[in-house]
Amino acid sequence: MQNNLYNLLFFPELILLTGSLCILLLGLFIKKNNFSIISNLSTILLVLTGIVTYIDRNTSFLNFNNFFIESNFIKFFQLLVIFGSISVILISKNYYKDQKLVFFEIPILILFSTFGMLLLIASNNLMAMYLGIELQSLTLYVIAAIKRDSLKSSESGLKYFILGALSSGILLYGCSLVYGFTGNTNFDDIHSVISSLEKIELGLIFGLIFILVGLAFKISAVPFHMWTPDVYEGAPTSITAFFAIVPKVSAVALIYRFCLEPFSSLYNEWSQIIVFLSIASMFLGSIAAIRQTNIKRLLAYSSIGHVGYILIGLVSFSDEGTKGAAIYILIYLFMNIAIFSILLSLKFENKYIEKIEDLSGLSKVKPFLSLSIAIIMLSMAGIPPFAGFFGKFYIFASALNSNLYSLAVFGVLSSVIAAFYYLRIIKVIYFDDYKSTNYENNQTNISKFILIISILIISLFILFPSLFTSLSIEASKGFFYK
């Protein structure tokens, strides 16, 4: 019992939950300067959660009746989510102050959302999964619309809410179908039922499709991506950063686990869907981005494209593919943190950078920032020696090893197209005519530090690839031992 209590106390999700509630209460009582205190406290809480998550707790006593499980894969992604949330809070502090968006609710909403994502990654039951998804989504709806006096922000929040409700409905319907055909909601039981089935009912496949569509909405895979550009553009940039970085990671983790654990024996069925989503996302992400002038919209399309690549790793259906996806998403995280830390602090003529052409004079006055953006863009385009290349490389290599030649070819083609708009940003920064060089950078020291670290990781990855690949190899073990 004592042992059990001990574990209960150190259950990271519980720590996060109780901590957030306490901070929420505290926020109500602190009158002055409550935003920065709360956000500092939130950071500390997240760091604490991260540490507890990191410490091995393989003796899982309390899993709420097998609602949640643990594995290296889950731990890896949970840590990424926590790390992403911490970074987002840190890099957006100056932005909130500058924009007078000092609601102490924001960090707390982020905490709740993170809590939802941790649950969602670790869920081992359709109900737990739905619970996690809703918890994170509800908070996301709110923070997308947090800038109440802005038409765009409210509009994007509303759009996201309605479409999210639609997708939740689809997802729930899928869950009910799966439950109906297998009689179980637990992932392990579903897996054993399906593998013992002689004939796969169409209804079960429909259930799978509905759930995958619901999840595809969360990772914004084409054609369920429509909300992404609008929400990215409409929401305040700090919220966009959160959208781009964190929920993606958790949803990708879930879609991997969902396909590889309960439905691994339906590979033939779900791989068709994923291939479709993957190719459509890669191409739409690269083609539609070409015409964008708003840098946040551009990043939205870019993230759609990245999701397409990550899904290739899933279709590879091998340790290598999972490893590639894990490393890809790790690199994706760093690249996005780096680019958003710049967007959240760089001002052109007293307004935060929104348009690509606003960057045209940057190289004349801010050489370091220009170089950073150039490195991030080259890395996103997948040009060696930067980290982005290796992400793509591992993914494509896994596809080739699984004989998915056409998928690899499509991936390479679309990344060629995508290279155009990444390189165009570099061209704008370094070569275009400029009207003024009235730039201002109010980056905090800690945000600068995060930027520098990310840039170093992106550019020096080539020297120490094993540092990260060993992490991802560790994470990807265990799916295919059966």
Next chain:
Amino acid sequence: MIISIVFLPLIGFLYCIFFGKIFGDKSSQIISTLLLFISTMLSWYIFIQYIEIKNTEIYFLFNWITSGSFIVNWAFRVDALTSAMLIVVTTVSFCVHLYSIGYMKSDKSISRFMSYLSLFTFFMLMLVTSDNLLQMFFGWEGVGLTSYLLIGFWNYKESANKAAIKAFIVNRVGDFAFALGIAGIFFIFGSIEFDIIFEKASLFKDHTIYFLGFNFSTINLLCFLLFIGAMGKSAQLGLHTWLPDAMEGPTPVSALIHAATMVTAGVFMVARLSPLFTLADTVNIFITFIGASTAVFAATIALTQNDIKRVIAYSTCSQLGYMFFAAGLGAYNASIFHLTTHGFFKALLFLSAGSVIHAMHHEQDMRKMGGLFYKVPLTATMMWIGSLAIIGFPYLSGYYSKDIILETAFFSSSNIGSYAYFIGIFTALLTAFYSWRLLFLTFHGETRVSKENFVKIHESPLVMLIPLFLLSIGSIFSGVFLSEYFIGSKENEFWNSSVVIFNNHYHMPFSQILLSKVSVSLGILIAVLFYFFRKELAANLASNFNFLYSLSLNKWYVDELYNFLITKPFFALSNILWKNGDKKIIDEYGPNGISRIINAFSSYLSQFQSGYLYHYAFVMLAGLVIILSWFVYF
């Protein structure tokens, strides 16, 4: 030690290119020359040590490429052949470095020049020390690159740029064949390391390979490809056209690259692979034929050229022909011996010519010289020594090496051997003629320089004369001292089977010795007659045999022939393909077309993102329905 020999020039290059601008041109000159001096001393040390120990050693550096069974290492191989080449390359290179300090004194980019020279030396040393074909190819391409850079060194001159490009492209033809040969060797032998190739070579003696419907003898095919590579680099008949044009580069470059070292790389390669080449009987006939023909062909052109450097360039071409036919007849040691002595006297001739050009303020036309002997006595003496060496004056270096080649040709019983022998004798006559013609036109007789210019002519500075002295010592004595090891009684132990040796030492009958001596003397006599006593004779002869004269003056119209046969049709074809094929079809439907489609598609997709909620929901549901119906119907 071998590592420092090879890499010291590289350090020199890096210093000059990166720090030359910062610390000044003087420092580049001093450091690169000093490093080369150390390299030279070490090479001589290795050579002398080798004479005592006679031990083939391989120094492994590190693994380069491992791909399946294809394993390539960076390794140095030191044997007789390498150590002989080392002294030639480093000594000449050192002399040229030193000489360049004086010659390039008023140039704008001295550091760049010195860096290229050092880089060239590095690549050349890589080439001669390599232990496998790929490393050799690395050096081979490297010297090609630096040769290109140095020919076009004065890049403001259009002719220099054109010559550089020409040299590069003509060499490419040879390199292509060489690369094919390397691939073929790997295909047949499963390795590109020399030891393994030589070990297995005899096993494949009668092996044939089926290619394009014919059965080729494998060894012959491979050797043929390799020899084409050697022909390109060593400017043999057919691929020789780049060498005379390469004289557009500064004269020290001509001495180093286009006389003493790089152009002999082809000969070196054939000698290095001699265990393979001896088995290729058909190709040997071809090599002998090409070598002998080049020898006489280039010599006839040298007779009438007026540019002092071009005379020497064609003479180089001709001497390389000698080396090749010696190699073709199986006397690889004689070939390398001639390479060594030729390296010294040809570098001497070039540098002396450079000294004359320097004295004449960059005038290269011999018709505008004459009577310079008392103005530049030291240079003239050096030129005399070089010329005497090249025509084979007794006991100078050329005497030994050319004699052994003629002797080989005389005693090889085949038809092609006799052909080579008579060509060799005739070419010796021509060589004597054009060498003396050069001497007379430049140094003797009445001057054709205008009075005010004649006064200004001066002897070159000491820094340019010292290399001349060093090389003249080599030209005089290298024959005497080295002949015993290279071709004489100690040849077997010296070469230690690093090259195949032609072993028969009879003495030529007296009549034949007389024949060769007489032909040389005849050449000298004619030259004396034409250019010293009866000066109108040359002009008369030229007008009477106008056809032959213009044939020689215009280099047998080979350039024009190539222009007509290859360059012009090629240009026309590329123009058509460029304008119609590339621009109208590929660009239009390829890159431009695709980007236009993508652009249009992109704006279409952007319109799709209408902002209306019901559109978005519709797209989502449509996507869902499409996926569902896919599973229902398929």
